[in-house]
Amino acid sequence: MKSFEDAVKFHGHSCGGLAMGYKLAEYVTKLLDVTFSEDEELVCIAETDSCTVDAIQVFLGCTAGKGNLFVNKWGKTAFSFYNRKTGKSVRLVAIPDAVPKPEEMNELRPIVFSGKATDEQHARYDELSDIHVANILAADAEKLFEVKETVELLPMKARMYGNVICSVCGEQTADGLCAEIDGKLVCIPCMRRL
Ligand SMILES: [Zn+2]
Numbered sequence: 602m603k604s605f606e607d608a609v610k611f612h613g614h615s616c617g618g619l620a621m622g623y624k625l626a627e628y629v630t631k632l633l634d635v636t637f638s639e640d641e642e643l644v645c646i647a648e649t650d651s652c653t654v655d656a657i658q659v660f661l662g663c664t665a666g667k668g669n670l671f672v673n674k675w676g677k678t679a680f681s682f683y684n685r686k687t688g689k690s691v692r693l694v695a696i697p698d699a700v701p702k703p704e705e706m707n708e709l710r711p712i713v714f715s716g717k718a719t720d721e722q723h724a725r726y727d728e729l730s731d732i733h734v735a736n737i738l739a740a741d742a743e744k745l746f747e748v749k750e751t752v753e754l755l756p757m758k759a760r761m762y763g764n765v766i767c768s769v770c771g772e773q774t775a776d777g778l779c780a781e782i783d784g785k786l787v788c789i790p791c792m793r794r795l
């Protein structure tokens with residue numbers, strides 16, 4: 602598996618959500634007997650669009666462009682994984698405050714995010730955040746996530762479409778995603794404006 606630093610480079614910063622993603626990925630490779638997904642053999646349905654999703658892309662190869670990552674803005678730190686080869690699946694749900702943030706971090710957070718923090722407060726917040734990240738990385742995955750059965754159906758494999766020209770905007774678009782209106786193909790954005 603790639604290192605936590607690899608994920609930091611991709612994501613842009615180090616944070617608790619990313620650290621949770623690292624532990625999640627480690628856990629999934631063990632539970633579902635998978636490694637980095639070169640193709641679509643491992644599928645992830647995320648119930649949040651938080652930082653953790655970026656870790657899943659880096660460590661497990663479930664990515665937005667490959668058709669094996671589905672990101673839902675449901676605000677739940679829960680992720681379902683499906684191994685297409687074995688048919689095994691698992692849903693991991695983060696246990697709230699399994700690794701509590703340092704109290705001082707909670708106090709500084711609103712100040713830092715209001716944009717009114719001093720340089721010292723910023724530095725202290727980053728320091729505390731690094732401690733929080735280290736605490737998560739050192740924790741047992743079993744203590745961070747509850748293992749449940751999946752409830753969502755396994756999505757279909759990504760489909761390959763041909764290209765056509767939309768009759769309204771004249772731009773190239775995937776044929777399987779166009780609507781046919783009065784015998785003419787119309788792309789989704791144009792359809793929404795009709
Ligand atoms: Zn983040």
Ligand SMILES: [Zn+2]
Nearest residue numbers: 767770788791
């Ligand atoms: Zn169009």
